[in-house]
Amino acid sequence: MTHFTPKTDKALWIKILLGMALGVGLGLVLSPSAGAFVNEDTALILGEWIALPGIIFLGLLKMVVIPLVICSIIIGVTDSGSMEFLKSMGVKLIPYFVITSFIAITIGVTLAQSINPAQYIDNSFIEEVTTATDAPYEIFDQLTIPQRIENMLPTNFTEASLEKNMLQIVIFAFFVGIIMLNLPKKTTKPFADLCEFGQSATMKVIEWAMILAPYAVFGLICNITIQIGIDTLTGVGAYMGSVILGLLSMMVVYLLIVSIISKRNIFEFLRGIRNAQILAFSTSSSAATMPFTLKAAEENLKIDEKISRFTIPLGATINMDGTALYQAAAALFLCSLFGVDLNGVETFLLMITIVGASIGTPATPGVGIIVLATILAGIGVPPEGIGIILGVDRILDMCRTTLNVTGDLVATTVMERFHK
Numbered sequence: 239m240t241h242f243t244p245k246t247d248k249a250l251w252i253k254i255l256l257g258m259a260l261g262v263g264l265g266l267v268l269s270p271s272a273g274a275f276v277n278e279d280t281a282l283i284l285g286e287w288i289a290l291p292g293i294i295f296l297g298l299l300k301m302v303v304i305p306l307v308i309c310s311i312i313i314g315v316t317d318s319g320s321m322e323f324l325k326s327m328g329v330k331l332i333p334y335f336v337i338t339s340f341i342a343i344t345i346g347v348t349l350a351q352s353i354n355p356a357q358y359i360d361n362s363f364i365e366e367v368t369t370a371t372d373a374p375y376e377i378f379d380q381l382t383i384p385q386r387i388e389n390m391l392p393t394n395f396t397e398a399s400l401e402k403n404m405l406q407i408v409i410f411a412f413f414v415g416i417i418m419l420n421l422p423k424k425t426t427k428p429f430a431d432l433c434e435f436g437q438s439a440t441m442k443v444i445e446w447a448m449i450l451a452p453y454a455v456f457g458l459i460c461n462i463t464i465q466i467g468i469d470t471l472t473g474v475g476a477y478m479g480s481v482i483l484g485l486l487s488m489m490v491v492y493l494l495i496v497s498i499i500s501k502r503n504i505f506e507f508l509r510g511i512r513n514a515q516i517l518a519f520s521t522s523s524s525a526a527t528m529p530f531t532l533k534a535a536e537e538n539l540k541i542d543e544k545i546s547r548f549t550i551p552l553g554a555t556i557n558m559d560g561t562a563l564y565q566a567a568a569a570l571f572l573c574s575l576f577g578v579d580l581n582g583v584e585t586f587l588l589m590i591t592i593v594g595a596s597i598g599t600p601a602t603p604g605v606g607i608i609v610l611a612t613i614l615a616g617i618g619v620p621p622e623g624i625g626i627i628l629g630v631d632r633i634l635d636m637c638r639t640t641l642n643v644t645g646d647l648v649a650t651t652v653m654e655r656f657h658k
């Protein structure tokens with residue numbers, strides 16, 4: 239079956255890059271810390287207005303993310319055609335996701351330990367963004383594994399969607415897809431058609447939202463630059479640098495996988511996925527980028543729809559190597575800053591926790607840091623620690639989402655190679 243894919247303006251990525259550059263420029267001009275033209279209050283109000291197209295843009299994306307994910311997963315599972323296909327795909331895809339997450343986390347841990355960005359942080363900067371706390375340091379007092387498994391079960395679908403519990407939603411949609419595969423086509427056809435409509439309709443909304451993308455990126459970046467200011471950027475510069483270096487290193491690992499395992503030309507691969515990467519960067523949401531990730535896979539990388547319609551919706555929601563790497567690097571950075579000493583076993587437990595956490599992180603803007611806050615609470619980092627990295631989170635979110643989406647496309651080329 240041929241599915242709907244959204245259209246985009248060919249020059250969209252250039253417009254987005256231009257929006258970004260202009261946004262940073264105007265933001266620096268208006269930023270109060272740059273000793274600028276307008277006073278702080280006026281700059282903040284102006285920033286909010288300039289960001290309005292971006293807020294509408296993100297609102298449109300958030301509006302359709304849950305139905306898009308549900309319909310896409312159901313269609314992906316039912317289009318696979320048989321339980322055999324699902325099983326043979328699943329036994330390769332899930333271990334692949336876990337292994338690449340581990341590689342990403344190892345890169346994050348290694349860089350955070352060797353660069354140790356905490357040593358570059360000024361004490362006065364910490365005092366400014368956080369208030370000292372004597373929180374007792376408890377190590378790993380979190381849920382037991384059976385409790386965690388229980389929490390993954392979508393026992394109440396309404397609650398899962400209200401709480402945007404993406405993992406429960408994915409499991410639920412997967413389950414519905416499997417039920418449909420096991421029932422006669424005649425019975426499932428009306429619901430399959432409804433899902434097809436849901437997927438096309440949500441993709442249409444995303445297609446419309448993309449018209450706003452360059453203005454949205456301009457406004458959002460300008461507003462962030464005004465709010466962050468030079469002081470924060472330089473204050474946590476080493477931390478940001480180590481996360482970005484980690485993401486770039488993982489990108490190199492991906493290109494090696496594409497070349498050695500998928501046996502593809504990396505330049506053609508990069509050209510084919512460029513649009514999806516730019517959209518991931520501007521939306522900070524793997525789920526909202528999904529229509530364009532599918533388009534890149536099917537139209538540019540010429541991957542069979544049967545494979546891409548399964549791996550990409552699933553990957554967009556559970557395969558987040560960028561998020562995992564960032565959570566590992568951020569957790570170790572804050573541990574070192576607050577003097578929380580993790581031994582080897584504890585670091586390993588942290589790595590395992592992060593594999594699970596990145597799988598459960600919803601594919602929407604800015605949630606990686608919320609999940610990180612829960613992990614930090616479990617290892618005894620004071621909650622105020624989040625304040626230190628919150629200011630620059632949006633920028634890192636854009637970068638890690640780009641890697642997340644690239645990871646889904648890499649996984650798709652690998653699965654294609656082994657499914658011929």
Ligand code: ASP
Binds near residue numbers: 600601642
């Ligand atoms: N924004 C990321 C994504 O959608 C998730 C995160 O916040 O790390 O892929």
